[in-house]
Amino acid sequence: MPGNMAHAERERALALARESERILLSGHLRADGDCLGAQAVLFHAFRALGKECEILLPDPPDGRYGFLREKTPWAVKDPQAPLPPHDLLMVCDCSRLSRLGEMGALVEASEIPRIALDHHPLEEGKSPWTALFHDLNSPASGLLALEFSRALGVEPGPEACEAAFTALMTDTGWLKYSNAGPVAWEAAASLVAGGVDTVKVYHEVYQRAEPGRPRGIAAAMSNLEYHEDGKLALAWVDEASLDGEHASLEDTDEVLDLMRAVDGVEAVAFLMPRSGLWKASLRSLSVVDVNEVAETLGGGGHARASGVMFPEGTTLEEARGSLLKGLQDALRALP
Ligand SMILES: [Mn+2]
Structure with missing residues (x-):
């Protein structure tokens, strides 16, 4: 269900992804489970479609989500380096360039098409994005990434299911918060049915705190x-x-x-x-x-x-x- 996302806008984002061959994924500063999870879902979808794809984070992510790296590689941007070659940039769980840290200025100056996949309120004024895949009512960007992946014809494999589950469960506080409605519970159930090891994900995120x-x-x-x-x-x-x-x-x-x-x-x-x-x-x-x-x-x-x-x-x-x-x-x- 596209929610409040304009159909034409959504199609524009999907068309851009279909025609791109070299996709750079990123997200907001200090990436959390949703930000990393959404990127991982898209990473596996683009790879399944035979596209080149890499994840480049503006700074190191929240360490609790390091386990996702077993299945999905990512790199942290060197502040001195330019953006690597790409023909599409897709930013997840964020639609404000200011939330990309120092990367924001590079993105703003670039002529390369860029998509934001996000569920945060949009900034007022002129959109800095070529296209948006946006739904304020979605409980997690990870679910938007699943929708995006399916619209491209890719059913999520075990890696994408684990990433989407992590995204959904961390953004809803393990389905505790008010953003966890029927959509969230149903999505969680279908990901669990898809084989996600929920005990492992819970342990990784919530039971490996530092002694202090x-x-x-x-x-x-x-x-x-x-x-x-x-x-x-x-x-x-x-x-x-x-x-x-x-x-x-x-x-x-x-x-x-x-x-x-x-x-x-x-x-x-x-x-x-x-x-x-x-x-x-x-x-x-x-x-x-x-x-x-x-x-x-x-x-x-x-x-x-x-x-x-x-x-x-x-x-x-x-x-x-x-x-x-x-x-x-x-x-x-x-x-
Ligand atoms: Mn989020």
Whole structure:
């Protein structure tokens, strides 16, 4: 089902892929399971069609998805190098050039056709893409990649099934979040029927944390505060307390899930340092549009899950203050 994707737009993307021989795949910074999974599905589809295809990431992906590399090769771009030769670029799980890091400028300057396959809200203004394969209602870009692959006549093999399953399950929090409707559950069932080792995928993604993770969560939760009569929960952790505990916090889903598990909480935000900047993760339960809140702070994402990287020089107090204000405004504006 194409959802809200315009039929002509979708056909244009498919036609471009059919006529291309050398396809370069990429995705957003710090690729997650959905971003990598979508690329892997497309990689195997294009290879099955006899096309040349490679995956080039703008920076190293989230380490929890390294297991996908057993079946799907990828490389991380050397910042000095140009883009490798290609006649089509396909970017997965992202439709904003700014989310490609330094690669964004190279892509913008290139004359080569480019497609975004994505389920995030589109940026306002003129589209930087030759064609879009976009559906805001799709629970995962990995499912859009499956649709794309099938429209090209390729049924997914075991590698693509595992990749699509990883994409779907990580973007829906293992089918927990509000984006997991009948489409997600049915897709999961058919991938499992196709032979995916679900226990292995769960173990790889959720049971191989670094030893410091529990202490990292403890450090983060020691700074938990509630606002707006308990409807808003905010927490943060700084570099010093993580170092002091020999703790680490690669992934923030568990912290956010814990905060969101409290009765009455509608919106949560968590601040932590990443690459010398303050990074905020925002989540909501059912009504607050945290994508809108993130956009006012220079970030973005989905209605129930979004993120912000605060500019260099922003202090913890400033980041905390603007997050708190943004979420308070959103909660107070509710009917
Ligand atoms: Mn996604």
